Amino acid sequence: MPRLSQRLLAVELKMRGWKRKDLDRRPKGDCEKIKIARRLRQETTMTWAWIAEHLAMGAGATRPIE
Numbered sequence: 001m002p003r004l005s006q007r008l009l010a011v012e013l014k015m016r017g018w019k020r021k022d023l024d025r026r027p028k029g030d031c032e033k034i035k036i037a038r039r040l041r042q043e044t045t046m047t048w049a050w051i052a053e054h055l056a057m058g059a060g061a062t063r064p065i066e
Helices: 003-016 020-025 031-043 048-054
Strands: none
Touching: 003 020, 003 031, 031 048
16 A cells, blocks of 8 residues: 555544444445545545545445545
8 A cells, every 4th residue: 555545544544533444344435434535536646446445435436426
């Protein structure tokens, strides 16, 4: 995982008091996951597919609601 993406994800999880395992427990379309996905997409070069996989939003997701 690229460093910037890893750092941003860690910051977002910490802000919410979540651990990585919490991503699996929350619904795929969770509003907070969408906020994290938007930030990752805006501030990194990660693809929507990569983001969806790492946020446990579903393997077939192409892009969250913008």
